[in-house]
Amino acid sequence: MTLLTPFIGIVAALIVVPLLLVLYILKLRRTRRDISSTLLWKSKTEDVRANALMQRLRLSPLFLLQCLLLLLLAAALMQPVLQGWTRPSSRMVLLIDQSASMQTLDAPDKGTRLDQAKRLAIAQVEIWQSGGFFASSPPEIMVIAFGQDASVRIPFTTNYGRIREAIESIESTDQITLLAPAITLARAFTSEQASVSPSENTQANTTSLVIQLISDGNCSDLGQLSLRKNETLSWIRCGNSVTQNQGMSAAGAERRNDDPTLADAFVALRNFGETAVQREVQVRGNGTLIASSAEPFTLPGSSGKGATQMPGEQKISFAPFKISTSGVLSASLLPEDAFATDNRAVIAIQEQQSLRLLLAGNDSALESLLNSVPGVLLEQISCQDFAKRVVADTNWTDSFDVVVSVDCDVPTLTGGRWLIFGKPPAIASLNEYGQQPRQAIRTWKSDHKAMAQSQFSDLIVDQAAAIAPNSDWTALLEGSKGPLIVSGRVGNASVVYVAFLPMDSNWPFQRSFVNFTWQCIEFLGALGSAVTSESLEPGATIRMRVARGCTQVEVITPNGDRVAQNPIDGEIVFGPLRTAGVYRVEYLNPNGKQQTRAVAVNLTDAAECNVAAAEQVNIPGAQLQPQSIGFATLAIWPLIVLLVLLLLLLEWFLYYQSTGQP
Amino acid sequence: MRFGETKSTMTKLDELLDPTLVSSLDRLDLMSRKMLQGRMQGERRSRRRGQGMDFADFRPYAAGDDLRFVDWNIYGRLDRLFLKMFLEEEDLGLVIAVDGSASMDSGTPNKFDVARRIAMALGYVGLVNQHRVTLSLLQEGRANSLVGLRGRRRTCEAASWLIAQKANGTTGFDSACRSLASARLGRGMVIVIGDYLLREGYESGLRALAARGWDVFALQILSPQELNPRQDNESIDVRLVDSENKSEVEITLTAAVVHDQRRRLEKYNSTLRQTCLKLGVRQMTIDSALDYQKFLLESLRSQGLLK
Numbered sequence: 001m002t003l004l005t006p007f008i009g010i011v012a013a014l015i016v017v018p019l020l021l022v023l024y025i026l027k028l029r030r031t032r033r034d035i036s037s038t039l040l041w042k043s044k045t046e047d048v049r050a051n052a053l054m055q056r057l058r059l060s061p062l063f064l065l066q067c068l069l070l071l072l073l074a075a076a077l078m079q080p081v082l083q084g085w086t087r088p089s090s091r092m093v094l095l096i097d098q099s100a101s102m103q104t105l106d107a108p109d110k111g112t113r114l115d116q117a118k119r120l121a122i123a124q125v126e127i128w129q130s131g132g133f134f135a136s137s138p139p140e141i142m143v144i145a146f147g148q149d150a151s152v153r154i155p156f157t158t159n160y161g162r163i164r165e166a167i168e169s170i171e172s173t174d175q176i177t178l179l180a181p182a183i184t185l186a187r188a189f190t191s192e193q194a195s196v197s198p199s200e201n202t203q204a205n206t207t208s209l210v211i212q213l214i215s216d217g218n219c220s221d222l223g224q225l226s227l228r229k230n231e232t233l234s235w236i237r238c239g240n241s242v243t244q245n246q247g248m249s250a251a252g253a254e255r256r257n258d259d260p261t262l263a264d265a266f267v268a269l270r271n272f273g274e275t276a277v278q279r280e281v282q283v284r285g286n287g288t289l290i291a292s293s294a295e296p297f298t299l300p301g302s303s304g305k306g307a308t309q310m311p312g313e314q315k316i317s318f319a320p321f322k323i324s325t326s327g328v329l330s331a332s333l334l335p336e337d338a339f340a341t342d343n344r345a346v347i348a349i350q351e352q353q354s355l356r357l358l359l360a361g362n363d364s365a366l367e368s369l370l371n372s373v374p375g376v377l378l379e380q381i382s383c384q385d386f387a388k389r390v391v392a393d394t395n396w397t398d399s400f401d402v403v404v405s406v407d408c409d410v411p412t413l414t415g416g417r418w419l420i421f422g423k424p425p426a427i428a429s430l431n432e433y434g435q436q437p438r439q440a441i442r443t444w445k446s447d448h449k450a451m452a453q454s455q456f457s458d459l460i461v462d463q464a465a466a467i468a469p470n471s472d473w474t475a476l477l478e479g480s481k482g483p484l485i486v487s488g489r490v491g492n493a494s495v496v497y498v499a500f501l502p503m504d505s506n507w508p509f510q511r512s513f514v515n516f517t518w519q520c521i522e523f524l525g526a527l528g529s530a531v532t533s534e535s536l537e538p539g540a541t542i543r544m545r546v547a548r549g550c551t552q553v554e555v556i557t558p559n560g561d562r563v564a565q566n567p568i569d570g571e572i573v574f575g576p577l578r579t580a581g582v583y584r585v586e587y588l589n590p591n592g593k594q595q596t597r598a599v600a601v602n603l604t605d606a607a608e609c610n611v612a613a614a615e616q617v618n619i620p621g622a623q624l625q626p627q628s629i630g631f632a633t634l635a636i637w638p639l640i641v642l643l644v645l646l647l648l649l650l651e652w653f654l655y656y657q658s659t660g661q662p
Numbered sequence: 663m664r665f666g667e668t669k670s671t672m673t674k675l676d677e678l679l680d681p682t683l684v685s686s687l688d689r690l691d692l693m694s695r696k697m698l699q700g701r702m703q704g705e706r707r708s709r710r711r712g713q714g715m716d717f718a719d720f721r722p723y724a725a726g727d728d729l730r731f732v733d734w735n736i737y738g739r740l741d742r743l744f745l746k747m748f749l750e751e752e753d754l755g756l757v758i759a760v761d762g763s764a765s766m767d768s769g770t771p772n773k774f775d776v777a778r779r780i781a782m783a784l785g786y787v788g789l790v791n792q793h794r795v796t797l798s799l800l801q802e803g804r805a806n807s808l809v810g811l812r813g814r815r816r817t818c819e820a821a822s823w824l825i826a827q828k829a830n831g832t833t834g835f836d837s838a839c840r841s842l843a844s845a846r847l848g849r850g851m852v853i854v855i856g857d858y859l860l861r862e863g864y865e866s867g868l869r870a871l872a873a874r875g876w877d878v879f880a881l882q883i884l885s886p887q888e889l890n891p892r893q894d895n896e897s898i899d900v901r902l903v904d905s906e907n908k909s910e911v912e913i914t915l916t917a918a919v920v921h922d923q924r925r926r927l928e929k930y931n932s933t934l935r936q937t938c939l940k941l942g943v944r945q946m947t948i949d950s951a952l953d954y955q956k957f958l959l960e961s962l963r964s965q966g967l968l969k
Contacts, residue, residue, distance in 0.1 A: 030901035030912055036765035036773070036888060037859040038904040038911045040926045 009078030016070045024063055065651045072644050076637040091140045091156055093186040094121050097215030098170050099147040099177035100603050101611045104339040106240045113238040114172050117214045120236055121167045124629045129160050143167055146182035147175030148539035174341050174538035174580040176608040179219040217614025220607040225619040237626035239613035244273030246299055247342025247609050251331045262320040267331045271299040271312040272610045280334045281316055286327045291318035326350050328582050328598050339611045341603050346582045348598035355525055360386035361406030365508040369517055383408035401525035407501055415492030417524035422501040424465050427490055431468040438462050439479040450520040451476050454512035464500035496520050535600045541575030542599050549590035556584040577601050670767050672775045675821045679782045683955050691791045693969040694851045694877045719747040755850020756788040762801035764905040765859055767829035769885020769950050774829040776950040777855040777883055782824055783958050790814045796847055799827050803834025805842040832906045835860050839867030843874045852876040858934055865937050872941045880938050882947040891920055
């Protein structure tokens with residue numbers, strides 16, 4: 001039995017019991033008068049006459065009973081709970097957090113939080129298996145490990161050995177923490193098993209779900225959670241709520257335009273602790289130290305608390321360094337703290353590649369623009385020849401990184417990446433219905449990669465195709481009379497369609513034309529990987545295009561595991577990524593040459609990197625306080641209050657027995 | 663404020679029956695409202711025709727009749743034999759039951775002492791008039807009795823028995839009366855002396871006695887402290903302890919409380935009277951402080967218990 005608020009009860013008992021004693025001692029000393037019978041006397045006291053303060057305490061049954069009542073009430077105030085209470089045949093779900101923050105080295109035995117969580121989970125299972133107070137049989141237990149996604153490690157079972165193995169096999173990830181998928185998964189399994197029999201469908205709706213969460217409580221989706229009526233969630237906390245962490249919030253490197261053999265690198269650092277700390281940063285290229293902070297610098301402490309906490313930030317740029325080939329830069333924050341995952345950041349720099357572009361049709365503005373970009377191999381073709389080649393060879397367009405079509409009739413969209421101006425391609429989902437006259441710009445999707453850093457507010461379109469694309473398309477630019485630029489995927493083709501010709505607008509004279517065209521080509525052709533690879537977050541998926549005919553495609557994880565891949569339509573998909581680090585994609589190109597491309601995966605999620613264990617888990621409608629392992633607790637104070645009421649009745653009975661009143 | 667704490671201290675026979683009262687009692691006899699059949703010839707008329715002093719009737723002579731009762735004057739005038747009939751004088755069964763509960767051992771004068779004095783006086787009257795006197799103590803649901811007393815010479819024995827009795831415990835009035843009623847004491851008069859402050863009630867007990875055909879007389883003795891618990895105007899906080907079950911009542915004796923208690927006592931006594939009337943029981947309430955000699959010689963005579 002555990003007392004939740006022992007102090008309050010002790011204080012109450014120390015006040016009221018002596019008070020009762022005093023009341024009895026100070027009780028009016030009435031003169032004892034023996035009379036023949038009290039039959040005709042009714043108790044009526046007015047305490048008219050003051051009496052001596054102190055009198056001998058008479059240990060009457062009433063006094064002892066009243067003392068007992070007060071002590072019981074004080075005990076109820078202590079909120080005793082009985083551990084070891086569980087409902088027979090109930091089913092328990094163990095949710096074990098395997099997110100990045102669980103790698104923090106602040107467990108009591110200096111191990112990671114995940115190790116602590118696994119120990120706690122096994123101990124919890126052992127207690128459940130031993131049968132609790134009032135339990136007739138051990139509950140069925142399901143183990144779910146969760147980070148950004150959730151997986152059932154073992155479905156409902158009472159087999160202790162298998163449960164233990166499942167718990168011990170849980171490995172750490174560098175993913176962020178999302179609790180909702182785990183609970184959804186638990187619900188799915190619970191209702192699925194409860195409704196095996198069609199006749200039990202109604203019972204499935206009322207199946208109770210008892211969930212034991214073992215985590216540090218840093219879940220970024222708590223605000224979107226809601227527990228159902230028959231669900232119980234309790235939380236066992238791992239880690240320490242005072243653990244402070246410093247880490248990298250961003251890292252990058254870019255080749256210089258004027259000299260591609262040189263690259264600039266920068267890192268952004270943040271400090272979740274309240275106090276400023278001295279740190280040092282080193283950058284290594286392919287294992288060799290190539291840059292470092294000149295001397296230890298001060299990383300300022302955070303400001304604010306709770307939801308308003310703003311970590312202290314510092315950005316550091318390094319002097320340009322020479323890197324002519326592809327490689328991996330690694331930035332390290334020194335010295336390391338309890339949470340090492342965000343102390344390192346990797347940057348994959350790819351070898352410079354030429355971009356193969358096909359320009360179909362004549363547009364002088366586009367032609368001069370594309371010719372001005374270094375590293376671009378531009379081929380041009382007339383619209384008539386283009387239409388013939390497309391029909392003759394459906395794989396022809398896919399051999400280019402990007403196909404730019406200007407007012408050409410595109411009879412069919414073959415595989416590849418298309419930037420189409422003017423006449424709409426023969427795609428039913430675009431729903432072309434004529435021409436739109438002069439129109440201005442209403443809005444644009446500025447967070448799209450092709451539209452970033454561009455202003456379209458001054459764009460006037462004199463004439464454009466009238467289209468009404470369905471929901472498969474994303475409108476990037478909205479004119480006053482309809483969408484003007486849309487993006488979508490049709491079969492194996494990725495398409496950005498501009499519903500007007502640049503020369504039918506004032507666009508060629510605006511900077512947004514240059515920005516859009518180049519960014520769109522980067523977006524379509526993933527040209528960015530030729531300069532610097534984009535960093536992914538753990539939990540994301542690697543989508544990489546390789547040339548058709550490539551063989552022996554393998555993904556090498558940061559742990560060194562090699563995972564064979566089978567490209568589909570020239571694209572490999574690998575993920576979700578479980579750990580941070582450098583993933584390498586190796587393949588033999590059609591020429592038989594070994595190719596390697598690196599993908600950097602870094603944990604930069606602010607919520608995950610703030611590793612201080614939560615004080616409480618706040619979900620809408622409930623605040624979970626950390627509990628120790630054990631059975632679900634049973635509050636005893638209501639039983640005590642019931643006992644007090646019964647004793648009050650007894651006290652009433654004794655009182656009237658002693659006074660002889662009815 | 664006075665409450666009865668005076669315990670019984672009577673130990674001598676003289677205290678029980680004042681010698682100066684004896685000569686007055688010698689002239690008295692008990693008077694029952696009922697014509698009761700005795701067991702032996704006594705000094706009390708009965709319905710039975712026999713050898714008494716009071717003429718009742720004539721009847722024709724029959725063979726075998728005692729010739730001593732032939733009225734020879736009538737024979738001389740009418741030449742026929744008639745027999746004179748007299749009311750036969752028989753003895754009276756007299757049972758005097760005293761409440762022996764602890765509640766009687768209180769008051770000033772002590773109620774138990776007064777009860778025993780009255781019992782002794784009435785018993786003496788019964789003895790000198792050749793009645794069968796039974797003395798009984800009602801205590802703890804039993805009737806402890808001294809039975810079969812008859813004649814003046816048994817006076818001392820009766821007095822010694824009464825002196826030896828102690829008041830304690832409860833009455834158990836109902837059980838005690840039933841026990842008394844079931845005893846083979848014949849028919850007669852029963853005088854029940856007590857305070858009648860009975861939690862368990864008295865009706866059932868009195869009914870059991872009356873149902874046996876006895877002429878029942880209920881004499882309630884209350885102490886002055888019970889009749890008037892407060893004699894000054896000072897308020898006082900007291901804890902009243904019941905002498906029988908030791909229950910306590912905490913009370914502040916104010917004029918209003920005393921008035922309320924008196925009102926309840928009056929109501930209680932009124933109920934007692936009505937109950938007795940309903941059962942055909944004569945009832946009387948007296949103050950233990952009254953002059954019991956005067957009570958015996960005047961009040962009981964006026965009530966028709968003595969003549």
